[in-house]
Each structure stands twice: as C-alpha cells, then as structure tokens.
Amino acid sequence: MLDTVREVTTPEGVALRLPAAGPMPRALAWALDAVIRVVALSACSGVLSLLGHAGMGVYLVLLFLALWGYPVVCEVLFDGQTPGKRALDLRVVAADGAPVGWVASCVRNLLRTVDMLPVGYACGLVASLVDPWGRRLGDLVAGTLVVHAPRASRRLPQVTPELHAPTMALRPAEQAAIIEFAERAPLLTPERQAELADIAEPATGARGTVGVHRLSGVANWLLGRR
Amino acid sequence: MRQEPFVARHQGEWEAFEAWLDARAARPRRARKLQREWRGLPDEDVPPAYRRLCQQLTLARRRGYSPLVVERLQDLVQRGHDALYRPPPPRWARIGRFLLADFPRLVRAQWGCMLAATLLFALPLAAIYLALQWRPELINSLFDPMEQAKWEAMYDPADASAKLGRESGTDLAMFGFYILNNITIGLRTFASGLVAGIGPVVVLAMNGITIGAVAGHLQAVGHGDPFWRFVAGHSAFELPAIVIAGGAGLRLGLDLIAPGRRRRVDALVESGRRGAQVCLGVAAMLVLAAFIEAFWSSIGWMPATVKFSVAAALWLLVIAWLWRGGRGVVDAP
Numbered sequence: 001m002l003d004t005v006r007e008v009t010t011p012e013g014v015a016l017r018l019p020a021a022g023p024m025p026r027a028l029a030w031a032l033d034a035v036i037r038v039v040a041l042s043a044c045s046g047v048l049s050l051l052g053h054a055g056m057g058v059y060l061v062l063l064f065l066a067l068w069g070y071p072v073v074c075e076v077l078f079d080g081q082t083p084g085k086r087a088l089d090l091r092v093v094a095a096d097g098a099p100v101g102w103v104a105s106c107v108r109n110l111l112r113t114v115d116m117l118p119v120g121y122a123c124g125l126v127a128s129l130v131d132p133w134g135r136r137l138g139d140l141v142a143g144t145l146v147v148h149a150p151r152a153s154r155r156l157p158q159v160t161p162e163l164h165a166p167t168m169a170l171r172p173a174e175q176a177a178i179i180e181f182a183e184r185a186p187l188l189t190p191e192r193q194a195e196l197a198d199i200a201e202p203a204t205g206a207r208g209t210v211g212v213h214r215l216s217g218v219a220n221w222l223l224g225r226r
Numbered sequence: 227m228r229q230e231p232f233v234a235r236h237q238g239e240w241e242a243f244e245a246w247l248d249a250r251a252a253r254p255r256r257a258r259k260l261q262r263e264w265r266g267l268p269d270e271d272v273p274p275a276y277r278r279l280c281q282q283l284t285l286a287r288r289r290g291y292s293p294l295v296v297e298r299l300q301d302l303v304q305r306g307h308d309a310l311y312r313p314p315p316p317r318w319a320r321i322g323r324f325l326l327a328d329f330p331r332l333v334r335a336q337w338g339c340m341l342a343a344t345l346l347f348a349l350p351l352a353a354i355y356l357a358l359q360w361r362p363e364l365i366n367s368l369f370d371p372m373e374q375a376k377w378e379a380m381y382d383p384a385d386a387s388a389k390l391g392r393e394s395g396t397d398l399a400m401f402g403f404y405i406l407n408n409i410t411i412g413l414r415t416f417a418s419g420l421v422a423g424i425g426p427v428v429v430l431a432m433n434g435i436t437i438g439a440v441a442g443h444l445q446a447v448g449h450g451d452p453f454w455r456f457v458a459g460h461s462a463f464e465l466p467a468i469v470i471a472g473g474a475g476l477r478l479g480l481d482l483i484a485p486g487r488r489r490r491v492d493a494l495v496e497s498g499r500r501g502a503q504v505c506l507g508v509a510a511m512l513v514l515a516a517f518i519e520a521f522w523s524s525i526g527w528m529p530a531t532v533k534f535s536v537a538a539a540l541w542l543l544v545i546a547w548l549w550r551g552g553r554g555v556v557d558a559p
Contacts (some may be wrong), residue, residue: 010280010303010307010311012276012277012280012281013280013284014280014283014284014303016300016304016307017300017301053396053398053399054398054399055398056398056402057396057397057398057399057401057402057403058398058402059402060399060403060405060406061402061406063406064402064405064406064409064410067406067410068410068413079308081338084488088317095306097307097311098307098308098311098312099308099311099312099313099315099481099509100313101315102313103502103503104499105497106502106505107498107501107502108418110413110417110502110505111417111420111498112417113413113414113417113418114417114418114420114421114495117421119433127302128284137420140491140494141478141494141495141497141498142495142498143414143495143498150263159523169284172290176292179229179292180292180293183293183294191458201271220230222228222469223229223230223292224227224228224229224230224231224293
C-alpha cells in the first residue's frame with residue numbers, strides 16, 4: 001500500500017519502475033473524459049437535431065461510440081492515454097510495462113460495467129484500494145495497470161568547475177546526499193542552499209556561500225570531475 | 227568508474243538513441259517512408275543500442291550514481307522498451323477472417339458454456355410461451371396491463387399500414403436505438419459474468435421470460451401474425467448473439483470460481499482475452515441484427531411468405547456459420 005512502484009524485469013534483465021496510480025487521479029481523469037464526451041455529444045446533438053428523426057439515429061450511434069469506443073480507441077492510438085489521462089499524466093500500460101494492445105484495452109473497458117457495480121465505481125474503488133498496484137477489476141482481468149507517466153527527463157546540469165576534497169572520510173550514503181545536493185542546488189534559493197550546506201560543515205570546513213561552493217566542489221570531486 | 231567519466235564516455239550513445247526515439251519511434255509508418263532521409267542511428271542498430279543502454283542502467287544503479295543519471299537512463303530504457311515491445315498494429319485485412327473463421331471456432335471451443343447459455347435462455351422462453359397458450363390469463367401475474375396494451379398496439383393486425391414493432395420513429399432513428407440498446411446489453415451480459423457468473427444467468431433467464439411472455443401473449447390474443455413477421459428476420463442474429471455473449475460471460479465466471487491448475491488471475495486474463503474477441507463478434511452480429519430490424523423487419527406490407535423464407539434462410543445461414551465456420555482453416559500465424 002505504501003510503495004506503489006511496481007518493478008517489472010524486462011527480458012534484458014533490467015527492472016523497469018512503474019509508479020502505479022491510485023484511485024483519485026484516475027477518478028479525476030475519468031471525470032474529465034466524461035466532460036469531454038458530454039460536451040462533444042451535445043455539440044453534435046445541436047447540429048443533428050436539425051435533421052429530425054434521422055439525426056436522432058445518428059446521435060444514438062455516436063452515443064454508443066462515445067460509451068464503448070472512445071476509451072479503447074484513445075488508449076490504443078494515443079499511447080495508453082485518453083485525453084483525460086493525458087491531462088493528469090496517467091498512462092495505461094500492460095503488466096509487463098509494454099504499451100497496451102487492442103484486446104487488453106477492450107477487456108479493461110468492457111469490464112468497466114462490473115467495476116461500476118453497485119453504484120459509482122464502488123467495486124473498482126475497493127479493488128484498487130486492496131490491490132498493491134491500484135488495479136480495478138477490469139485491469140486485473142486485462143493484465144494492465146495505470147501508471148503515472150514519466151515526466152520529461154531533466155537535463156544533466158552544467159556544473160561549476162570548482163573542485164574540493166572533503167576534509168573527512170564520507171560514507172556512501174553521505175556521498176550520495178552531497179551529489180544530490182549539487183544536482184538540486186540550482187533549483188533552490190541561495191538562502192536554502194546555504195542552510196543545507198551548513199549541515200555539511202564538517203566535510204567542507206566552511207559556512208554560508210563559501211560552504212555552498214565548497215560542497216559543490218566536493219560533489220565534483222566525488223563524481224570524478226577533474 | 228566514477229560517474230563523470232561514465233557519463234562522458236556514454237553521453238554520445240544516449241543522445242543518438244534519444245534522437246532516434248524522438249524522430250522515428252512514435253510513428254513507424256511515417257518513419258518507414260522517410261527511411262532514406264534519416265541520418266542518425268540506423269534502425270537495425272537500435273536493439274543492440276537498447277541492450278547496451280539496459281546494461282548501463284544496471285551499472286549506474288549498482289554503482290549508486292546520482293539520481294539524475296539513473297533517472298535519465300531509466301527514462302530512455304522505458305521509452306526504448308515501449309518502442310521495441312509495442313503490440314503490432316491491427317491488421318484490418320484480418321477482420322474478414324476473424325468473422326468468418328476465428329469467431330465461430332472460438333464459440334465452438336466453449337461449447338459447454340454456450341450450451342448452458344442456450345438452455346438458460348430457451349427453457350424459460352419455451353416454458354412461459356407454452357404456459358400462456360394453455361392459460362392466457364397467467365400473463366397478468368407477470369406484466370401489468372399497461373405494458374400488455376403497449377405490445378398489442380405495436381403488433382396490431384388491424385392496422386396494416388403501420389410499421390411493425392414500434393410505436394414511433396423512423397427507420398434510421400430506430401437503427402441508432404437498436405445499436406445503442408442491443409449492443410450495450412450484449413456487452414454488459416458478457417462483463418457481468420465476472421460477478422461469479424451470476425450476471426449472465428440473470429440476463430439470459432430474464433430475457434427468455436420476457437420474450438416468451440411477449441410472444442406467448444400476442445399469440446394467445448391473436449396478434450401473432452404481425453409479431454412473427456417482425457421478429458423472424460433479425461432474431462436469427464440477435465438471439466444467438468445474446469446467448470453467445472451470455473456463454474462467454476459464464477465462461478468468465480467459471481474461470482473465476484474454478485481456475486483449475488492455473489493461478490486465478492492467469493485464468494481470468496486468458497478468459498478475458500477470449501471474451502473480448504467473442505464480444506467483437508457479438509457486436510458485429512448485433513450491428514447486422516439492428517440493420518435488419520430497422521430496415522427490413524419493420525416493413526409492414528411484405529407478404530408473410532417472403533418474410534418467413536428470408537428468415538429461414540438467415541437462421542440456416544447463422545447456424546451453418548456457427549457450426550461449420552472455420553473448419554479446416556489453418557491457424558493464423
């Protein structure tokens with residue numbers, strides 16, 4: 001329940017990390033999709049009502065497609081993302097982390113019917129709270145799961161050329177912390193940088209702005225920049 | 227090796243791979259068209275590049291490189307995985323083969339459940355129908371008089387000019403209605419099988435009772451002729467479709483209750499795959515049924531002989547299709 005990251009080992013022997021999404025963002029995505037469909041349908045009905053009874057027939061066919069076709073087509077064609085899911089950075093993937101296929105998408109959307117029982121996705125909510133990866137019943141049967149789509153990768157930052165040897169021996173966890181500080185420092189205010197660098201005073205032997213520079217230097221030294 | 231030399235050594239590879247992903251992974255068809263203009267990483271070198279990337283990611287994790295580097299590699303590997311392991315695009319040419327051969331075979335492969343579904347549907351239907359011929363007043367304990375009056379009005383033999391089987395609406399409007407209503411019922415019948423198979427049992431029995439009651443009542447009060455002229459044609463596709471959807475739902479429920487020597491979730495996944503394919507066939511049958519129902523069945527002036535011979539032909543066609551379709555056809559590769 002606490003760690004929702006699913007690790008899937010690919011045939012190449014690497015663990016892919018799939019951060020499973022919980023019921024809340026998924027419900028919001030669903031609501032957004034519902035709004036999109038209702039708006040599109042009412043726009044269509046405005047035009048079709050001019051055609052009288054024939055327009056009614058076309059409208060009902062469109063309603064059918066919006067109910068059953070929309071999620072399947074969107075998920076398969078747009079990389080596991082309906083517009084609602086895209087807005088919330090969610091993605092449907094197969095259990096092995098591969099993109100979702102036609103059959104699997106059909107299954108998970110057909111079985112929405114069961115997840116909706118008895119009212120308002122109650123079954124789906126219970127299932128996704130019980131399941132360690134937040135899958136509803138349709139996902140279980142289809143062998144799919146909904147994950148948070150990975151954000152655009154951050155670029156490796158340009159670093160200051162400063163180099164500084166630490167004044168004391170550092171344990172691996174401390175080394176990792178210092179390197180992470182150096183990478184995240186550009187995102188922080190100078191005051192916060194100084195505050196954090198002060199904690200590492202024993203390793204740098206300085207405080208304030210000088211401490212920040214030295215700590216970056218230590219990180220460079222640890223990373224093997226010469 | 228420390229992180230910085232590692233990044234410096236492999237940075238070029240990563241950038242080339244990323245450029246390939248950006249330019250060519252998303253739209254393979256377009257990428258094939260622009261094959262000659264592409265100057266970056268050649269397509270055939272992508273799998274080895276991806277495997278090297280996987281190895282570098284494992285090394286980076288193992289050596290405890292900084293989160294930025296590991297994240298970047300993880301991101302590239304995920305995108306590479308997506309590109310290499312994506313499902314094949316659907317082959318539209320296969321649709322004909324699926325409908326003519328694969329679907330009937332899929333139905334026959336689950337003949338036990340299909341038989342059970344047929345009985346669940348046909349037995350109540352026949353029982354109610356016969357009971358109403360014997361004691362027509364029994365209908366009053368099943369449906370209220372308002373409803374009965376509605377049916378009688380829909381199939382009134384005195385009103386020869388009227389369209390059969392409907393209160394109002396043009397052919398096209400009714401076509402839309404049948405599509406929405408019938409296919410939704412069909413698909414829901416299958417899906418409700420996940421509730422331990424109870425859903426299809428209820429749906430099939432209820433439909434059997436309702437249809438038996440309508441047919442029995444109309445026959446008993448002398449409105450039988452327009453009724454049979456209306457239903458004979460499209461029922462050839464509609465009734466088998468509902469029964470097949472119910473059978474697939476029963477199979478799903480059975481796989482949930484008794485998965486045999488498989489893990490329950492594996493049994494369900496397999497059953498779901500088959501069920502979804504059955505549902506595609508059922509949807510196709512119901513589209514055809516809706517078409518017949520809206521544009522053929524409702525024609526009031528057509529002589530009964532024509533209607534019934536067409537209906538007989540359709541029933542024979544459906545039975546032959548489900549019984550013999552796909553025999554001797556080699557499995558799809």
